[in-house]
Amino acid sequence: MILIVVPRRVEKVRRPSDVTDSIIMTYRVLLRGSEEVLSAEDLTRPQFQALRYIAEKGATPMKGISDKMFVTPANITGIIDRLEAKGLVKRATRHGDRRAVIVELTTKGAAVQERVSSKYKEFIQNALKVFTTEEQKMLRDLLLKLQEGMS
Numbered sequence: 001m002i003l004i005v006v007p008r009r010v011e012k013v014r015r016p017s018d019v020t021d022s023i024i025m026t027y028r029v030l031l032r033g034s035e036e037v038l039s040a041e042d043l044t045r046p047q048f049q050a051l052r053y054i055a056e057k058g059a060t061p062m063k064g065i066s067d068k069m070f071v072t073p074a075n076i077t078g079i080i081d082r083l084e085a086k087g088l089v090k091r092a093t094r095h096g097d098r099r100a101v102i103v104e105l106t107t108k109g110a111a112v113q114e115r116v117s118s119k120y121k122e123f124i125q126n127a128l129k130v131f132t133t134e135e136q137k138m139l140r141d142l143l144l145k146l147q148e149g150m151s
Contacts, residue, residue: 030127037119041112042086046071046079051088051105051113059104061094088112 038048046069053068054060066076080103083089088109094100105113128136 030124033123033127034120037116037123040119041116043112043116044079046075047083048113048116050076050079050083050103051109052117054089054103054105055110055113055117059092059102062091062101062103065103083109 034045038045043051049069050065053065057064062076062080063073065080066073069076071079080089080091084091087106089103090106092102092104094102131139
C-alpha cells in the first residue's frame with residue numbers, strides 16, 4: 001500500500017501561480033505514486049500505457065500504438081522490444097502486408113496488465129477518497145474546463 005502524506009494548507013489564493021503550483025504538486029504526487037506501482041512490476045509508464053492500449057484494442061498495429069501514445073515509430077519499437085523481452089507481448093505480421101507489425105498481449109502480459117491496472121486503480125481511489133463523489137465530479141469538471149481553456 002502506498003501512503004503519501006501531503007501537508008494540507010487552506011489559504012487564500014493570492015496569485016494565479018498559487019493555483020498552477022498546486023496542480024503541479026498534485027501531478028508530482030500522482031506521478032510518484034504511479035511510478036511505485038509500476039516499478040513493483042518492473043514497468044515504465046510508456047510500457048504500461050502500451051500494455052493498457054493493447055489490452056483495450058486487442059491485437060494492434062504498432063503504428064496505432066505509436067499514434068495513440070504520441071511517440072515516434074522508433075520510440076514505440078523500443079518500448080515493444082522491451083515488453084517482448086519480458087514476455088509480455090508478441091509480434092506478428094499482418095497477412096499480405098509484412099510491413100504492418102501487429103502486437104498482442106501474451107497470457108503473462110494480460111495478467112501483468114490486469115494486476116497493475118488493479119493496483120493503480122486502488123492507488124487512485126485511495127487518493128480520491130478525501131473527496132465526496134460530488135467533489136470528485138466537480139474536480140473533474142474543473143480540470144476539463146481548465147484543459148479546454150488552455151487549448
